[in-house]
Amino acid sequence: MNLDSRADRWAEMQRQFARFGIVDARRFPAIRPGLEIVERDELARLHTFLRYTDGDSPSLANKVRATWGCMQSHLGAIRQAQEAGLPYALILEDDCVFEPYTLPVLRQVERQLQGVEWDLLYLGGTLKKGGRRSRFSANLKRVSRVRLAHAYVVHARLFSRILAEASRSGLPLDWYYSENLQPEVATFMVSPTLANQRLNDLSDIEAVSRQPKLKFRKALVRCWSRIRYWSHLC
Numbered sequence: 001m002n003l004d005s006r007a008d009r010w011a012e013m014q015r016q017f018a019r020f021g022i023v024d025a026r027r028f029p030a031i032r033p034g035l036e037i038v039e040r041d042e043l044a045r046l047h048t049f050l051r052y053t054d055g056d057s058p059s060l061a062n063k064v065r066a067t068w069g070c071m072q073s074h075l076g077a078i079r080q081a082q083e084a085g086l087p088y089a090l091i092l093e094d095d096c097v098f099e100p101y102t103l104p105v106l107r108q109v110e111r112q113l114q115g116v117e118w119d120l121l122y123l124g125g126t127l128k129k130g131g132r133r134s135r136f137s138a139n140l141k142r143v144s145r146v147r148l149a150h151a152y153v154v155h156a157r158l159f160s161r162i163l164a165e166a167s168r169s170g171l172p173l174d175w176y177y178s179e180n181l182q183p184e185v186a187t188f189m190v191s192p193t194l195a196n197q198r199l200n201d202l203s204d205i206e207a208v209s210r211q212p213k214l215k216f217r218k219a220l221v222r223c224w225s226r227i228r229y230w231s232h233l234c
Helices: 007-020 035-039 041-054 060-083 102-112 156-168 173-184 216-228
Strands: 088-092 096-098 120-122 133-137 140-143 151-155 187-190 195-197
Touching: 007 096, 035 041, 035 060, 041 060, 060 088, 060 156, 060 173, 088 156, 102 187, 120 173, 151 156, 156 173
Parallel strands: 120 187
Antiparallel strands: 088 151, 096 195, 120 151, 133 140, 140 187
């Protein structure tokens, strides 16, 4: 998903697609509604939720507008996948950055998922307290309460449910997934994390740049993963 105004991000995604051999990737023009949309009745619950979580600031209306547009972009991509009869869809936001060891890990994940019924597969995300997190296989965790939605795979069996429920939930899309959907479906996360959000790049929803934060454990996992999969990268 990519805003028409962010051709720079689409160009960077295309470079990543070429690097990792991703073919037939389809660009979905991200939806950016006007500020007048925040007055619509169907956004009232989302407006209330964001006022509670973020405070009643001057930027609230823009946050509501951008959050709604983000959700409708995801739903539009899922709707396209459903109409095309795809068995599943890999949904990527245009600030997604893949780790260099993505391909060898995904090959392992493909083998580990054979014969397994799965519904959601996250390539990255934030695990929140109170959620499930248990080791399923060498490169998979069974999880719930995963936030962020910059890189995930959704199975076709969920398409209709997501399209019917998400807009009415009164939640941002990743909250709808984490609080309403994940507790009831087979949700997995790839380990190690394969996709992060680009740093030092202005978020189209938050309107702030994500700054690097030194997290020792995360850095250690990334370093170890590069060593572990080094032979596959040469």
